[in-house]
Amino acid sequence: MLEVFKATLPFLMHGLWITFQISVVTIISGSLLGFVVGLVRAERIPVLSLVFGGYIHVLRGTPFLVHLYFVYFMLPATGVSWLQLEAFPAAVIALSLYTSTYVAEVVRAAIEAVDPGQTEAARSVGMSAVQNLRHIVLPQAVKLMIPPMGGIYVIIIKGTSIVSVIGISELVRAGEHAAQRHPSELMLIYGMVALMYFVYCYPVLRLAKWAENKIGRIQTEH
Amino acid sequence: MKRFKRLLALSTGILSLALMGLPQAGADVVEDIVKRGELRVAVQTQGPPVSFIDKNGKRTGFAMEVIEMMAKDMGVKLKVLDYDWKGLIPAVRSGKADFLAADMTPNAKRTLVLSFTAPYLYSDVVLYAKKGMGFKSWQDVCKSGKTVAVVQGSSNVGLLKAKCSAAQIKEFAGGGPAVAQAVAADRADAGINDQASAAGYVIEYPDFQVLDGALKSWPLSFATRADETHLLRWLDNYFMLIRNDGRLDKLADYWMRGPEWKKDH
Amino acid sequence: MDWILDFYNWRVVAQFIPEFQRGLLSTVGISAVSLVLALVVGTLSAIMSLSARPWLRNISAAYIASIRSTPLLIQIYVIYFALPALPILGRRLDEWEGGILALGLNAGAFMSEIIRAGIESVERGQIEGAKSVGMNYLQRMRYIVLPQGIARVLPPLLGQTAVLIKDSSLVSFIGVYELFGAGLTLLNERLMPNEAFLTVAGCYLVIYYGMFLLSNRMQRKLGGTYA
Numbered sequence: 084m085l086e087v088f089k090a091t092l093p094f095l096m097h098g099l100w101i102t103f104q105i106s107v108v109t110i111i112s113g114s115l116l117g118f119v120v121g122l123v124r125a126e127r128i129p130v131l132s133l134v135f136g137g138y139i140h141v142l143r144g145t146p147f148l149v150h151l152y153f154v155y156f157m158l159p160a161t162g163v164s165w166l167q168l169e170a171f172p173a174a175v176i177a178l179s180l181y182t183s184t185y186v187a188e189v190v191r192a193a194i195e196a197v198d199p200g201q202t203e204a205a206r207s208v209g210m211s212a213v214q215n216l217r218h219i220v221l222p223q224a225v226k227l228m229i230p231p232m233g234g235i236y237v238i239i240i241k242g243t244s245i246v247s248v249i250g251i252s253e254l255v256r257a258g259e260h261a262a263q264r265h266p267s268e269l270m271l272i273y274g275m276v277a278l279m280y281f282v283y284c285y286p287v288l289r290l291a292k293w294a295e296n297k298i299g300r301i302q303t304e305h
Numbered sequence: 306m307k308r309f310k311r312l313l314a315l316s317t318g319i320l321s322l323a324l325m326g327l328p329q330a331g332a333d334v335v336e337d338i339v340k341r342g343e344l345r346v347a348v349q350t351q352g353p354p355v356s357f358i359d360k361n362g363k364r365t366g367f368a369m370e371v372i373e374m375m376a377k378d379m380g381v382k383l384k385v386l387d388y389d390w391k392g393l394i395p396a397v398r399s400g401k402a403d404f405l406a407a408d409m410t411p412n413a414k415r416t417l418v419l420s421f422t423a424p425y426l427y428s429d430v431v432l433y434a435k436k437g438m439g440f441k442s443w444q445d446v447c448k449s450g451k452t453v454a455v456v457q458g459s460s461n462v463g464l465l466k467a468k469c470s471a472a473q474i475k476e477f478a479g480g481g482p483a484v485a486q487a488v489a490a491d492r493a494d495a496g497i498n499d500q501a502s503a504a505g506y507v508i509e510y511p512d513f514q515v516l517d518g519a520l521k522s523w524p525l526s527f528a529t530r531a532d533e534t535h536l537l538r539w540l541d542n543y544f545m546l547i548r549n550d551g552r553l554d555k556l557a558d559y560w561m562r563g564p565e566w567k568k569d570h
Numbered sequence: 571m572d573w574i575l576d577f578y579n580w581r582v583v584a585q586f587i588p589e590f591q592r593g594l595l596s597t598v599g600i601s602a603v604s605l606v607l608a609l610v611v612g613t614l615s616a617i618m619s620l621s622a623r624p625w626l627r628n629i630s631a632a633y634i635a636s637i638r639s640t641p642l643l644i645q646i647y648v649i650y651f652a653l654p655a656l657p658i659l660g661r662r663l664d665e666w667e668g669g670i671l672a673l674g675l676n677a678g679a680f681m682s683e684i685i686r687a688g689i690e691s692v693e694r695g696q697i698e699g700a701k702s703v704g705m706n707y708l709q710r711m712r713y714i715v716l717p718q719g720i721a722r723v724l725p726p727l728l729g730q731t732a733v734l735i736k737d738s739s740l741v742s743f744i745g746v747y748e749l750f751g752a753g754l755t756l757l758n759e760r761l762m763p764n765e766a767f768l769t770v771a772g773c774y775l776v777i778y779y780g781m782f783l784l785s786n787r788m789q790r791k792l793g794g795t796y797a
Contacts, residue, residue: 414759459758476745
């Protein structure tokens with residue numbers, strides 16, 4: 084058992100590294116995209132708000148694997164040159180879209196949690212909607228957005244396991260490869276995989292808890 | 306509710322338009338391969354002995370060695386695209402890969418969609434089970450009250466339904482090792498897989514045995530997009546050549562007909 | 571309707587209706603039971619996490635942290651393969667029970683956090699009012715706090731339910747034939763990924779829509795309000 088542990092550890096570590104890379108890039112791009120979507124929804128901008136609402140529902144209601152399939156296989160089939168995606172970019176794009184639905188909800192809840200009285204006061208002294216957002220609402224809202232991001236980050240980290248379908252050797256896939264070579268040690272290998280996820284995710288959750296205690300929580304609604 | 310319905314219709318409409326994208330209309334892909342100097346092959350890392358990652362982290366297996374030979378004899382570089390079973394077909398249909406190098410069985414319905422080479426090998430399908438269960442041949446398991454575990458989505462599912470219908474059939478995601486794990490944990494009475502994989506599991510799990518008799522001998526082939534006739538002929542020709550000079554048999558004996566490969570990989 | 575056949579051959583899909591029915595029934599059944607389990611476990615855990623007694627809070631916190639930090643697949647494997655025969659049943663859990671238990675415990679951890687936020691959002695005044703008319707803790711929880719608390723967080727609970735329904739596909743790793751498996755049967759026999767994946771996605775979307783409607787109805791009955 085020990086030899087299998089020692090033999091597979093480097094491959095699992097490499098898989099963890101790949102998972103890490105994907106999750107970091109995704110959290111950044113997913114947050115940016117989600118911020119835009121959430122902002123549009125919170126400000127109830129006419130047509131766009133509805134479109135984004137539909138986008139969130141469709142992405143939430145269908146399996147991520149199908150989104151990945153769409154981005155990696157269907158988009159390139161249209162023949163458009165800039166849609167010819169390699170595995171890693173396709174995985175990041177699909178995962179970012181999925182992430183953005185969560186982030187959008189957090190952003191919207193945070194913005195709506197800021198006391199509307201502040202907005203009223205700002206508008207009454209002559210600030211435009213944009214100025215209100217920029218100087219009054221967002222600074223307060225952004226603080227509230229931080230604690231839930233920990234939970235979202237963990238969801239992303241574990242969601243990366245699906246990108247193995249398009250051949251990315253992330254952590255779970257690395258575990259599957261190792262299990263193919265050492266089938267009788269399947270439980271050990273998957274146990275190691277679980278441990279590595281724990282080592283990555285638990286600190287993130289603790290950090291989020293700490294941030295929540297410092298900043299306070301919002302209610303994610305809608 | 307109306308809003309949601311309208312939204313749904315809109316999104317589906319956009320989605321459908323996007324989906325109308327046709328796969329790459331083909332000039333001859335063999336010309337493309339020569340032009341770019343690179344052969345792109347989709348493989349499914351489903352496990353030893355066909356295609357897997359060995360204990361040193363190197364990608365190897367019967368299919369791997371065959372395509373490495375192919376690329377060398379073509380005079381081009383080899384780019385291996387690794388996919389899960391679900392991603393294999395779209396990979397070759399969308400043009401991401403030139404062809405697919407796996408142990409797929411070219412049945413009648415499948416050949417409606419892709420073109421398959423003539424079989425490079427025939428592989429026996431066997432059942433394996435724990436010793437001491439009182440099973441001798443595979444028919445002993447195909448009785449009511451017994452369970453047979455099979456890889457999810459495998460051709461063997463249909464085979465079991467045809468030849469072993471009295472037993473309960475359980476499909477397991479996670480490939481061959483998941484099926485072996487199920488048998489080892491007494492969650493199934495027997496597992497079904499090709500002979501080479503079964504021989505491997507018997508070594509890994511000393512209390513396993515391969516049951517007598519083969520349910521079927523599946524032909525195994527590589528596959529190309531339906532209209533790539535030149536590439537298909539090239540592949541068939543290549544198999545003929547390496548069968549003729551003995552290289553195919555050498556590879557098959559090492560990888561598919563016994564557990565020799567376990568020592569080095 | 572024939573032009574649709576170009577990218578979605580619904581005639582072929584129609585031949586697989588029995589498989590999709592079987593898979594759909596499986597997925598809906600497992601998701602429904604797991605959902606109930608998750609809500610029960612989640613509510614219990616949420617109440618424990620708000621308890622005055624540290625040991626209750628710690629159990630809840632440990633449960634939530636371990637579930638959230640590890641992949642669901644591993645949890646399913648542990649429950650199905652590593653658990654021995656249970657004394658009450660006299661046997662090991664079968665793949666359905668194991669799958670439901672794993673999914674329920676997993677979703678329960680996430681729902682615990684959501685429900686806790688809901689409970690905390692019920693105004694002090696309500697609790698004090700309830701105390702002053704002589705309600706004990708159990709009565710307060712049952713009639714005042716939980717109905718309002720849960721009603722307020724129905725939207726995030728719906729989101730978590732959507733995740734649960736999609737996560738249920740992982741029970742295919744322990745031998746259950748569910749919706750995704752039906753799609754893979756189609757893929758395996760006919761090599762048609764568009765048909766396989768789109769049908770599966772469509773079915774999941776229909777289930778999600780059903781949950782969405784249910785959640786809206788519950789919202790109206792329980793009288794939750796949005797900020």
